[in-house]
Amino acid sequence: MTAMRIIRTKDYDAMSAAAARLIAAQITLKPNCVLGLATGSSPVGAYQNLIAWNKAGELDFSQVRSVNLDEYAGLTPDHDQSYAYFMRHNLFDHVNIDQKNTNVPSGVNGDEECERYDKLIADFGGIDLQLLGLGVNGHIGFNEPDDHFSLGTHKVTLTESTREANKRFFTSIDEVPTHAYTMGVRDILQARRVVMVASGANKAQAIKDAFFGPVTPQVPASILQYHPDFILVADEEALSLI
Ligand code: F6R
Secondary structure (H helix, E strand, O other): OOOOEEEEEOOHHHHHHHHHHHHHHHHHHOOOOEEEEOOOOOOHHHHHHHHHHHHOOOOOOOOOEEEEOEEEOOOOOOOOOOHHHHHHHHOHHHOOOOHHHEEOOOOOOOOHHHHHHHHHHHHOOOOOEEEEOOOOOOOEOOEOOOOOOOOOOEEEEOOHHHHHHHHHHOOOHHHOOOEEEEOOHHHHHOOOEEEEEEOOHHHHHHHHHHHOOOOEOOEHHHHHHHOOOEEEEEEOOOOOOO
């Protein structure tokens, strides 16, 4: 029996508004909360809602702390395809968050970054709300299909399907990094609440496999079936196979 809740929305904009309301509620209830944040296309609309509410004086980020899921190996924070850059551009530069309280794994710190990042999350007392997107292959963060579930932050080899899916942001596939640093599945599962956003027909099979099939490391998101407070916010197209 899963504790999963599904918020079904008409389209991407409605999904974004619904997810933003959950995040805003978290910030309102606990102003110094720890948000786990994601990059990619799925959360951008939610971030736009949060920015609008912040600018309207309805939402205060001044005490919020954040930890992002992942970063490409080899990219510095000023690289325009790095996830650190993405977060500044899509959220942090537009709200009153203290940038010192924002954290993205370093892509250039070597393997010691993994231990440093897990300690940082632990020192924060864990994550209050983790926002996730869903890979077309069922990945969460950059935890790719595998024969076991990962634990803490680690370096991964990106699958060809993930590099292919992400090449739209680069000039050619050759420029898409081959490796990344990502929080592990255990880190994600330890978040007190997990909210996933998914939109569009290309996520429909992954949603079916992850949440209406067996729990297996071949579909990393499927482990969320065991999370006690997991909310899937998805639009009609993404839910079209279930
Ligand atoms: C991003 C991340 C990835 C994405 C996933 C979906 O920080 O961790 O797992 O959430 O690849 O990407 P989009 O939203 O671009 O379809």
